[in-house]
Amino acid sequence: MTPSETTRLIETARRNARRKSRAKRWRQLTREIVFNGILMVGAFLSAFPFYWMFILATQSTNQIFSWPPQFTPGDSLLTNYQTMLSIIPFWRNFANSVFVGITHTTLALLFCSMGGYAFAMYRFPGRTWLFALLLATMMVPWIAGIVPWFILISKWLHWINRYEALIIPGAASAFGIFWMRQYVQESIPSELLDAARIDGCHEFLIFFRIVAPLLMPAFAALGIMIFINNWNAFLGPLLVMQDKSMYTLPVSLALLRQDPRRGFDAGVQMLGTAMATLPMLIVFLAATRRFMAGLTLGALKG
Amino acid sequence: MNQFITAGATRLSTAPRASLWREIQRNWVAYVYISPFFILFGIFGAFPIIYSFILSFQQWNGISPAQWVGFENYIRLFQDRLFWLAMWNTIFIGVIAHIPILGGAMVLAFIINSAAVRFKHFYRSAYFLPVVTSPVAVSLIFSTLYGVRFGLINWVLVTLGFPPIDWWGGNGEWIKPAIIILFIWRWLGWNMIIYLAGLQGINPELYEVAAIDGANLRQIFFKITLPLMQPIILFTLVLSTVGAMTIFDEPYLLVGTTGGTNNAGLTIAMYLYDRGFRFAHLGYASAMAYVVSAVIVFVSVLNIRFFGRSRTEV
Known part of the structure; x- marks a missing residue:
């Protein structure tokens, strides 16, 4: 070569x-x-x-029905707002949603973190099968017991038109406990508990004094998830809230759609929808990262 | 539990029962901490489910005394044309919607996860927006998009030279597609985020090795990604099954309690709501709830069998 x-x-x-x-x-x-x-x-x-x-x-019915559609804001925002307030007590319903959402979320975070902490940190007899039972309840569809659930709420507890009906029943979710258990297992060292015991902290108070403050990120992530779910819930409030002033926003919006006197006023409906949706969009956009992290922590360990 | 008993016995070499009791006493705090769940589940979960079973053998309108009717509710249910129609509608909507939801979510997650894409965070947020919106709000927004005379979709169709769609009229043949489109829009992002998290958990070295061995994109997707994602796919399948079989809010708001023209949008949860809460056929509705739940559990078990080969728990 x-x-x-x-x-x-x-x-x-x-x-x-x-x-x-x-x-x-x-x-x-x-x-x-x-x-x-x-x-x-x-x-x-x-x-x-x-x-x-x-x-x-922001558009009037005339603008909405115009052809071609207008892609820019109209000038009927105020009229739509007044019309909406004449059909539904929007701010009262808004306040209901906020109140139910905050109390339910607070209670749920308390119960879920307590349960998750116990399953993560204690080796108590029966732990394995109690946890299996908890996981199994996640597989049960809500529809199975919906009729007696309503009988229980209405006839026996007399919770029709009462906030309790929306706050208490779902306050200790299996998903939330499962989620918190993952978080506690990964972030709280068991030496911390031993140290607290040696320092003489009462067993019952270790969680509240030592552990709970460390769970703040978890509270934020799980709390956003629980709050959004609660804010968006429809069938539960539809069943138990029968008085207009007790409606939460989704039920109230549905009324806006079905109001027989008005026919189809898309502008008014969209204003109500926008005002009910905007807070959740803000919450979500402000805490996207946290929310996603929370969601996927639950999914991946499932 | 046996583990605890034997552990206690070897350590203390006393009677197992006594040491078990001591273990329980020593851990009393744990029992207190888990008790809210079991108490609340007992009252609002387990009790209604058991009572629902008893109720399904009774005829009761909630006011006059209940009557024991044996299997009559179930027999009537299986002869009820609307029940079968609702079942068919629900399964049709669920299956047709979830092919693009799960398939699309997987493809989108794969694309976002690939090195070729910037602004991953932006895309994730954008695709997730529909999920944080309430089904009621979504349904109202879509019912304006579906407007027959003024809806944006029909405007686009007419502008492109197609005939407009009469979403709610005719024989009701466009009702199911309307619900399906809404369902896809709302749930694609959720599944995508789950899959994306799964993809990010896959060791990138596997991809590098595959690329060195000359695998193309399709081979990488089908030979590496999909098999490793199997448990996560199972997770979304089980949740999708429950979600699809109990779909209520969206069709209820789009077409009303009876499901629109020819009941084309009547789902099983809507029919149950109609019988149980509007007409107070409590026993009949309970029987329906049990049949639906049985279907859900059956499909979930099938899913676990087919997609969860090596896994024993979910």
Whole structure:
């Protein structure tokens, strides 16, 4: 093999490699474009209905029915607001939702963290099968007992039109306890409990004095999840709240849709919907990272 | 529990029963801490489920004394045309909606997780927005989008030269698609976030090794990603089954209690609500609740059998 032949071979190999890497770069570039394109279309489709909700909330029925549709805000926001208040006691319903949401979430965080802590930190007899039982209850669909649940709430507890009906029944969720157990196991060292015991802290108070303050991030993440679920719940409040002034927002909004005197006033409906949705959108956007972390912690260890 | 007994026995070499009792006493705090769940579940979960079973053999309107009727509720239920229609609607909506939901969520998660994409955080938030919105709000928004004369979707269709869709009229053939589209929009993001978290848990070295071995994107997805995601897919399948079989809010708000034209949007939860709470056929509704729950448990067990080969618990 002559030297010139060798250089020629090396040259060809190099050229081939360059061509290949150029093709590879092209392929990567097209992939990048296609991937980002798909994601952008999807993000647009996810977010657009919210934009549309805010736009329609400011338009009168005439503007909404116009052809082509108007994509910019109209000037009927105030009229829609007044019309809405004449149909539903919006702020009263809003206050109901806030009150029920906060009390329910607080109670649920207390019960779930206590339960999760006990399952994570104590080796008590029966722990294994009690925890298995707890997990099994997650598999039971709510629909199985819905009829007697309502009989219990209405006939025996007399909780119709009372906040208790929305606050207490779901206050200790199996999911929440399971979730808290994962968190406690990963973040609280058992030496900490021993140290507290040696320092003479009463066994019952270790959780409240020592552990609970360390669980703040977990309270935030799980609390947002519980609060949003509670805020959005529909069937429960629909069953137990029969007085307009006791409705939570979703039930109230449904009334806005079904009000027979008014027919279909999309602007008013969208205003109510926007005002009920906005707080949750703000909560979510302010705490996205925490919320996602919370959600996936529960899912991955399942 | 046996473990605890034997452990206690070897350590203290006393009678097992005495040491078990001592173990229970020593851990009394734990029992107090877990008691709220078991008390509340007993009252608001277990009791209604057991009572529902008894009620399903009775005829009761909630006021006059209940009558024992044996299997009559179940017999009538299986002869009830609307029950079967509602069952069919529910399963149809659930299955058709979840093919794009789960498939799309997996593909989107795979795309977002790939190195080719920037702004991952932005996309995650955008896709998750529908999930934090209440089903009621979503249904109201979509009912304006579906507006026959003014709806945005029909405007787009007409502008592109297609005939507008009469969503609620005709034979009701567009009612199920309307519910399905809404359902996809609302739940795709949730499943995507779950899958994305699963993907991020996969060791990136596996991908590198595969790339060195010359695997292309499709091979990587089907040979590495999917098998490793199996437990998470199972998790979403089980939750989706329960969610789809008990769908209520969205169709109830879109088409009302009877499910619209030809009951095309009547789901099983709506029919149960209608019988149980509007007409107070409490026994009949309980029987229905039990049949639906049996279907859910059956499908969940099937899911676990097929997708959870090596797993014994969920």
